[in-house]
Amino acid sequence: MSGYLNKVQLIGNLGTDPEIRRTQDGRPIANMRIATSESWRDKNTGEKKTKTEWHTVVVFSEGLCKVVEQYVNKGDKIFIEGQLATRKWQDQSGQDRWSTEIVLQGFDAKLIMLPSSSGSGYRAGGDGAGDYGYDDDRASGRSSSSSSSGSTRGQSSSSGGSFSRDLDDDIPF
Amino acid sequence: MSGYLNKVQLIGNLGTDPEIRRTQDGRPIANMRIATSESWRDKNTGEKKTKTEWHTVVVFSEGLCKVVEQYVNKGDKIFIEGQLATRKWQDQSGQDRWSTEIVLQGFDAKLIMLPSSSGSGYRAGGDGAGDYGYDDDRASGRSSSSSSSGSTRGQSSSSGGSFSRDLDDDIPF
Amino acid sequence: MSGYLNKVQLIGNLGTDPEIRRTQDGRPIANMRIATSESWRDKNTGEKKTKTEWHTVVVFSEGLCKVVEQYVNKGDKIFIEGQLATRKWQDQSGQDRWSTEIVLQGFDAKLIMLPSSSGSGYRAGGDGAGDYGYDDDRASGRSSSSSSSGSTRGQSSSSGGSFSRDLDDDIPF
Amino acid sequence: MSGYLNKVQLIGNLGTDPEIRRTQDGRPIANMRIATSESWRDKNTGEKKTKTEWHTVVVFSEGLCKVVEQYVNKGDKIFIEGQLATRKWQDQSGQDRWSTEIVLQGFDAKLIMLPSSSGSGYRAGGDGAGDYGYDDDRASGRSSSSSSSGSTRGQSSSSGGSFSRDLDDDIPF
DNA sequence: TTTT
């Protein structure tokens, strides 16, 4: 509400295909594992070093979930902007555990597909991400709970596209 | 819509009071001049140098305009997040000119008031920034070129507060 | 090194005083717990809700550590920019655990002190944050596991100041 | 010097090849024109609209200039992070003009090549951007004024790579 | 024109 900023931005690659699950009332939630890496040359040894960081991204935004479901695949490079959230859960032995995730929900959420360099992907022609016809009722506040696709996952479109926050989220973030 | 990012973030101080004007259909637009500075010590001379950069910020977001109108004053420090836009206009002699501004509009817009260190400001009690309860009609599609305050400018509240994207419902911000 | 972005930005308040420890070779490391909050009004009940997120920030940057040590206190509001890093550790029972932290290290690290609105703080006069004149040995490759202050913690300066990346020369910051 | 943030981030495409010029003392400066676009559906007419914004990016960072010179071409998509700077100049008639540019200089500067979807580019094998062997004397503060390439511009490498700030800049920013 |  007041005077705070909580922002995460990543450009990285998906380690696996996104996992889409649904809440009891049918809302989709997408999970992605995204890798970012850094390389540097060791000051002393001159050796080249690399460190890869893995991030868990959870997409609550219904609009972005649809995009993830249809256009995002293992290996793809994406830009995401979301918020940090640490969640408490219990492991099998009942012990408290915490997981920190990057949450894409509400207006701050952003996802930009960055063309995969692998080029192995199917390059969508007229139906690329850029034309996904995401008829923006987000901005108008209408709550078209238009089901969303089932499970048809497109081939990697590799076309690039920007998708940002949607208004029909009611889950606080 | 697709594959692009255009983001500006500033933390700086207002050089003057914001200027609020209105479109013919009554929508408010706020203009602010914000200074950011940098200092460094010259590598050769050891001299300390400072450079101040002045930024023009234009607030189209109706909700943020109300906030600016009520809580933001000359000298205040704020964080803003918006987009770059270059606008063409004609000077007196009819020559084309361009001005680059930082636009706060739509969902990407964000404004956080940062408590003024001067402390000269009037510290609002129960009616602080966090309770301003404005409702914006941009996101809802309504175009109520309504009311909104006239010119009553509060004293510098110095209370700090975050105001983001135009929303009139419960979606957190 | 290549094609990745891993960035976190927070504006929040410290829940406790920073904790400064030192590595065996004398380098300081600062830990801070920073809170960010969000408020929203529940769409259905109309109830006002708040959620506070706590973040663990670890400062490896020697220059920023000095700043934290001298100027940052419980309750202060700061802006930080760093990177996400997830660290594995073993709990008492030898089980693997992971913690995600925001790391301030190297050139991407940034810390801006935002004047505390509480104003309870001691306002440093001539020795304000802007004059701290620290020189960092990280960027220069020197590993002077040197000096640096012991434990003298200033009162909350509330003066505001920006401290970024490790540098001991004239490059502006 | 203290308490300010001035940050611009873009993901966009180059409208033309970068232009590299040199200062009298041989330092390279690269200029790029980068486009970002937005699309939306008009609330009233339902019409699809697009607006493209053009940004002028000036690279003072010597390391990033080399990268731009070798790897960045017309049409390429890149991520850049820099600072806003408004510069005054005189037109032919001696009138004052101002231009706002995004400056990549010093530590805040960042450039990430995003694989071009066009795929028309020559895909560098072992000498791709990722292997550019930018032997990081930046971090060590050494000032290897190693000339830099002349004008050999590689074909679009499409390989992606991240390049960030260098220490050997002395031009303030 | 602000601020430190």
Place this chain on the structure above:
DNA sequence: TTTT
């Protein structure tokens, strides 16, 4: 544990 902070802050508003």
